[in-house]
Amino acid sequence: MRFASILLVGTAFLAFAGPAAAEYTSPKPDLLARGQELYARECAVCHGVKGEGDGPGAIYLSQRPRNLTLGVFKIRSTPTGEFPTAKDLFETxxxxxxxxxxxxxxxxxALSETDRWALVEVVRTFAWMDEEGTPIKVPPRPKTANLELGRKVYERLQCANCHGVEGHGDxxxxxxxxxxxxxxxxAASLSTGRFKRGDTPEQIWTRFYTGLDGSPMPAYxxxxxxxxLWALTEFILSLRAGATASKMEKK
Ligand code: HEC
Ligand code: HEC
Incomplete structure (x- = not known):
């Protein structure tokens, strides 16, 4: 009897522990309280006390700190129009x-992992995020890069209208x-080698495939x-004349 109930408690805990579940459960009150304390200390200066992107630091930045209450996020592993995953927010x-x-x-x-998850809870509370989006699947990268095709796709999809012919954002x-x-x-410069969330081929694919919601960058x-789209990804990577320069910057 006792054994059975311990087992039951064990599985319930396991089911609760994974942040990968598509539907969110309410955050544990103590975790949320910890997150709110951290938010006030670390985030409100830019994102504002109520998460509306209007903290006193906001005017010093060229892009506005996100109004978290709108529930629109740029950096997602999920399709355009969907919520990000909790993991996306954790990485941000x-x-x-x-x-x-x-x-x-x-x-x-520098914050502990628990503290960062606590902050995820604050963000999703501001954004009324009662579920998370479903991550896209990036198909396997072909062995060879077809840069010629990549440039043609870049032209056909009119990326240059915003990013410029050589990708300088001009x-x-x-x-x-x-x-x-x-x-x-x-438009982002694609030639500096600096991206908002990583420069692996899979991350570049994910960025233009899902778009940056809330900005003029559409989802492709x-x-x-x-x-x-793989040829296009390789082409974008090839635009980094900065590929070598940025390595030198890192020293
Ligand atoms: C120095 C100002 C500043 C601080 C401090 C700051 N942020 Fe931000 N944050 C920004 C700016 C600016 C953006 C928008 C960047 C963009 O549009 O590319 C942003 C965007 C975000 C986003 C949206 C990302 C997306 O995919 O759209 C989240 C979530 C976020 N911040 C959470 C936090 C949390 C949580 C904290 C505190 C731990 C925090 N921020 C601290 C300036 C700040
Ligand atoms: C209507 C203008 C527009 C078009 C067309 C456009 N982009 Fe963008 N793109 C943007 C803007 C603006 C940003 C920066 C968004 C931001 O910073 O929030 C961006 C950002 C990006 C990023 C992310 C950069 C980073 O820092 O991670 C990639 C990758 C990208 N664009 C690739 C493309 C590709 C490939 C195409 C064509 C298939 C394309 N874009 C078409 C406007 C555009």
Missing amino acids: ITLGIAGSTGAQMPSFA GPSSLTMKDDDRRRIF AGKATDDE
Whole structure:
């Protein structure tokens, strides 16, 4: 009898422990309270006390700290229009956000893992996130890179309108764009080798496939075949004249 109930408690705990579940359970109150304390100390200066992106630090940044209450996120492993996963948010908090437009949000890797998960709970509470999106599957990378095809796809999908022919972020539309906050925004430079969330081929694929919601960067899911999108990924990576330069920067 006793054995059975211990087993039951054990499985219930296991089921609760994984953050991978598609549907969220409410955060444990003590975890949320810890997160709120940390949020006030570490995040409110930029994101505002109520998460509306209007903290006193906001005016010093070229991109507005996210209004977390809108529930719209740029950096997701999930399709456009869906919530990110809890893991996506955890990585944003851990790594911060830099990219070609410069440092926008610092990394909080110095906080303990539990503290960072507590902050995820705060973000998802602000965003009314009662579920998480389903991550896309990136197909396996072909062995050879077809750069010629990649450039053709880049032309056909009109990436250059915003990112420029050589990817410097200087296409004609880059001069006039605004984000959903009606703040001025420029197309990312794809030639600096700096990306908002990583520069592995899979991360680059994920970024343009899912889009950066809330910015003018559309999602290109289904806009070309897998082979074409892989060629496009390789082409983007080849634009990094910076590929060698950025290695030197790191010393
Ligand atoms: C120095 C200011 C600053 C601080 C401090 C800061 N952020 Fe941010 N954060 C930003 C900016 C700016 C953006 C938007 C960047 C962009 O649009 O690329 C952002 C974006 C985000 C996003 C949205 C990411 C996405 O995919 O759209 C989340 C979530 C977030 N911050 C959470 C936090 C949390 C939690 C903390 C505290 C641990 C924090 N931020 C601290 C400036 C800050
Ligand atoms: C309408 C203008 C527009 C078009 C067309 C466009 N982009 Fe973008 N792209 C942007 C903007 C603006 C950003 C930066 C968004 C931000 O910082 O929030 C961006 C960001 C990106 C990023 C992420 C950079 C980073 O820091 O991680 C990649 C990769 C990218 N674009 C690739 C492409 C590719 C490939 C195409 C064509 C298939 C394309 N873009 C078409 C406007 C555009």
